Structures are given as C-alpha cells and as structure tokens.
Amino acid sequence: MQISGHPRVEIVVPVRNEENDLGPNIRRLRAFLDAAFPFRAEVCIADNGSTDATWEIGNLLATELSGVRVVRIEQPGRGRALKQVWSESTADVLAYMDVDLSTNLNALLPLVAPLVAGHSDVAIGTRLAPGSRVVRRPKREVLSRGYNLLLRGILGSRFSDAQCGFKAIRADVAAQLLPLVEDTSWFFDTELLVLAERAGLRIHEVPVDWVDDLDSRVAIAKTVTDDLRGIARLNKNLGRGRIDLEPLRATFGRPAVADPRTALAARVVRFCAVGALSTLAYVLLYVALRHLMNAQLANVLALLVTAVANTALNRRVTFGVRGTENRTRHQLRGLVAFAIGWSLTASSLWLLHTVSAVPARGVEITVLTVANLAATVVRFSLFQSWVFDDEAPTLPSFEPPALVDNTRSH
Structure with missing residues (x-):
C-alpha cells in the first residue's frame, strides 16, 4: 500500500549515556535531513535510562533545533525505547539509527x-551483502557473520544482517507487528525481522557504507548470551504456535513463490548447523571417554549419545x-542411520589400527572426525528420504532425495 499525500518520517535515535556524541551527531543528522532528504522528517x-x-x-537540542524532540524512558533497553516511541508515533514511516552515525546517511x-x-514493509541496512563497504575490527566481523549464519541455521532466516543499527518500518505494519515482539534489548531487531519474514512481509535490504565505532560500549559477552537465549525462546514459541501471525499475514502477507532448490538449500544449511554442533559434541565426548575405555567402545558410546540428540x-x-x-x-529410524554412521567410523578405526598398531591420538581423532563427517552426508540422505517421511516404506531407500519442499513455510 503506497503512502499518499506528504509522507512523514520519524527517525528515532536510542541513546544511553551518550553525552559526548549526542550534540554533534544530532546536529549533523538534522542538517542532512534539511539539506538532502526529500521527505518531511523528524528526529526523536x-x-x-541515562545517568x-x-x-x-x-x-x-530539542529547544535549539526545529524537528527534534526528546523522550525519556526510565528503564534501559534499545528495544524498549524503539517499541515505545514507534508505538506512539503519528508518522507514516518509522526509522531508527545509532547515535554514532556509523552508517553513511x-x-x-x-x-x-x-x-x-x-x-516493501520493512527495510534494513546490511553490512554483509554485496555492495556494502565496511570498516570494522575482525572480532566484530566474525561475530556478526557467525550470528547471522546461526539465525539461518536455526530460524531459517533469509535476511543478511539482523543487527545493523539502521532500519525502517511502515507505521501500519508496526502497529500489528510490535505487540508480538517480546525482547526489550538488543535482540529486538532480530525478533522483529524473523516475525516479519514468517508473516510474509517484504524486507528490503540496502547495502551500506559503515565504519565501526571504536568507542562502542556494547557488552559483547552479555549480548551474545542474551541473543542465544532469544533465539531459543523465539524458536520454541514459533514451534509451539504461541505467536499468532495470521492477522499480519491476512493484512500484509504476500504468497511466497516456492522454489524447491531454495527449500532444499535451506534444509541443508540447517542440517549442517546441527551436524557441526553434533560433531563438536562427539569429539569432546570421545576424548573424555577415551581416557576410561578402549577406542571402539568410546566411539560407539559417543556416537550413540550424539545420535539421539542429533x-x-x-x-x-x-x-x-x-x-x-x-x-x-x-528416533528408531534415526538409530538405523546411527548404525550406518557407526559402521563407517568403526571401519575407519579398524583400518587405522591395522595400518598402525598404536596410532597417535591426534591422528586417531582426525580419522574419526573425517569419517563422522562422511556419515553425516549419508544421514542427511536417510533423514530426507526415510527417517522423517512417515509415508516412506518400512525399509530405507538409498536413492538420492527428491527436490521437494516438506518444510514449514518461513
């Protein structure tokens, strides 16, 4: 639905203890809006929770500059601030950006x-799509890419950058979407985007020029922990049908175009994410058990425990x-797949010990890890064509999986 008349845009700048950057950057933002932005724009x-x-x-600043207002939210939390201001705004388009103006205006x-x-219904800046130009520390780059890969693997998301502090949403969409978002802190952005995507809303991505703020005070360890908890909560609530997206779908949702190749690719990504976690758990468990028993027994016990979880x-x-x-x-069918995986790793162990009576522990672990990865490929074929297909025959098929989308719509 096109916005008619003279659209109004409100840009929210969430701040907490930003006394040094606030004045210069709000003046810079207001000057840009007055000189180079074609729509009527206000800054909030x-x-x-600043102290x-x-x-x-x-x-x-609100007294000095026309088109600038200030709102006080006593409790900290970027998500809390955005949800309150966006819910109360009368503008047609609601946006936000970080006070450091890391994104080129x-x-x-x-x-x-x-x-x-x-x-589109929602728009995001992205630092991870082709065309973006980013200057930031390697640690932040790795964390950002890893986080977005995790979202793709667990929640099946398709947007490229959940955390860039540069987003916008239509007010009519926000009115229905914001009440569904629970988080009040840094996970707010991710939750908003995942719910929008699941409801069939269009998310527009803009590659941005972005320069890392060296004075960033984000507590990375706490933020990562909170984000992981948020992913688990959101995945659980979506899986159990606790979030009613039907009103959004009915009002704004657009039918997805099914592409079986894309559906299979998404399934492979999620399977690989689970497989990576299972492989890591297997290696750690095997190393722990190897101190207590021989290699074959440690292998089968480690495989059995991780197979059930996998x-x-x-x-x-x-x-x-x-x-x-x-x-x-x-689970019983999964154990059949486990038995095939066990036969691969057991054969690899047998061959290794045939070649070398007392192989180095590092070589032993490497051989087992490679064999376990090979078994993972076999398990995917079985999972796809037999384990979770309740219409399948009672015996497993070893034919390549058909490119058919049996997953839930994302």
Whole structure:
C-alpha cells in the first residue's frame, strides 16, 4: 500500500549515556535531513535510562533545533525505547539509527523510499551483502557473520544482517507487528525481522557504507548470551504456535513463490548447523571417554549419545516436525542411520589400527572426525528420504532425495 499525500518520517535515535556524541551527531543528522532528504522528517532522541547529562543535552537540542524532540524512558533497553516511541508515533514511516552515525546517511533515502512507495514493509541496512563497504575490527566481523549464519541455521532466516543499527518500518505494519515482539534489548531487531519474514512481509535490504565505532560500549559477552537465549525462546514459541501471525499475514502477507532448490538449500544449511554442533559434541565426548575405555567402545558410546540428540534436533529444526506423534518411530529410524554412521567410523578405526598398531591420538581423532563427517552426508540422505517421511516404506531407500519442499513455510 503506497503512502499518499506528504509522507512523514520519524527517525528515532536510542541513546544511553551518550553525552559526548549526542550534540554533534544530532546536529549533523538534522542538517542532512534539511539539506538532502526529500521527505518531511523528524528526529526523536529516545533516552533510555541515562545517568549522565544525556537527558539535559537532549532537551537543549530539542529547544535549539526545529524537528527534534526528546523522550525519556526510565528503564534501559534499545528495544524498549524503539517499541515505545514507534508505538506512539503519528508518522507514516518509522526509522531508527545509532547515535554514532556509523552508517553513511546517504543510505537513508534508499532505506525509506520503498516503504513510501508501498513496495516493501520493512527495510534494513546490511553490512554483509554485496555492495556494502565496511570498516570494522575482525572480532566484530566474525561475530556478526557467525550470528547471522546461526539465525539461518536455526530460524531459517533469509535476511543478511539482523543487527545493523539502521532500519525502517511502515507505521501500519508496526502497529500489528510490535505487540508480538517480546525482547526489550538488543535482540529486538532480530525478533522483529524473523516475525516479519514468517508473516510474509517484504524486507528490503540496502547495502551500506559503515565504519565501526571504536568507542562502542556494547557488552559483547552479555549480548551474545542474551541473543542465544532469544533465539531459543523465539524458536520454541514459533514451534509451539504461541505467536499468532495470521492477522499480519491476512493484512500484509504476500504468497511466497516456492522454489524447491531454495527449500532444499535451506534444509541443508540447517542440517549442517546441527551436524557441526553434533560433531563438536562427539569429539569432546570421545576424548573424555577415551581416557576410561578402549577406542571402539568410546566411539560407539559417543556416537550413540550424539545420535539421539542429533535426531531430536534435526526433527525439530531441520525438518520442522513438531509434537510427539511418531517421535519414537523417528528416533528408531534415526538409530538405523546411527548404525550406518557407526559402521563407517568403526571401519575407519579398524583400518587405522591395522595400518598402525598404536596410532597417535591426534591422528586417531582426525580419522574419526573425517569419517563422522562422511556419515553425516549419508544421514542427511536417510533423514530426507526415510527417517522423517512417515509415508516412506518400512525399509530405507538409498536413492538420492527428491527436490521437494516438506518444510514449514518461513
């Protein structure tokens, strides 16, 4: 739905203890909007729980600059600030950006224009798509890419960058979407995007020029922990049908075009993510057990424990099977796949010990890890064509899996 008349855009800048950057950067933002932005735009400084002079500086800026206001939210939390201000705003398009202005402001019009035109419902800046130019520390780059890969593997997301502090949403979409978002902190962005995607909303991505803020005060360890908890909570709630997305789908959702190749690729990505976790767990468990018993027994016990967990995770995450119906059957079939995997690793051990009576422990672990990865490929074929297919014959088929999408719609 295209926004008619003279659209209004409100840009929220969430801040907490930003007394040094607030004044210069709000003046810079306001000057850009007045000189180079074609839509009527207002700036809202959302002070969430500052204990320094941020609130006082915000009030001075609101008095000094036309089109700037300030709101005080007593409790901290970027998500809390955005949810409150966006819910109360009367603008047509709602946006936000970080106070450090790490994103080049020239990306603001490409971010907002598709929302005004009615082409898209949500728009995000992305630092991870082709065309973006990013300057930041390697640690932050690795964490960002790893986080977004995790979202793809567990939640099946297709957007490229969940955390870039540069986003916009149409107000009519926000009115229905915001009440569904629980998080009040850094996971707010991810939850909003995942729910929007699951509801069939169009998410527009804008590659941005972005320079890392060297004075960033984000507590990385706490943020990572909170994000992992958020992913687990959101995945659980979506899986159990606790989030009602039907009103959003009915009002704004657009039918997805099914592409079996894309569906299979998404399934492979999720399977690989589960497989990587299972392989790591297997290696750690094998090393621990190897101190207590011989190699073959340690191998079979480590495989058995990780196989049960692997089947349960793939049942839920990769193939979207919910509830308890056929769970025992799926686990029993999963054990057949486990037996095939065990035969591969056991044969590898036997061959290794035939070649060398006392192989080095590192060589032993390497051979087992490679064999376990090979077994993973076989298990995927079995999972795809037999383990979770309740219409399959009672004996496993070794034919290549057909490119058919049996997953839930994302």
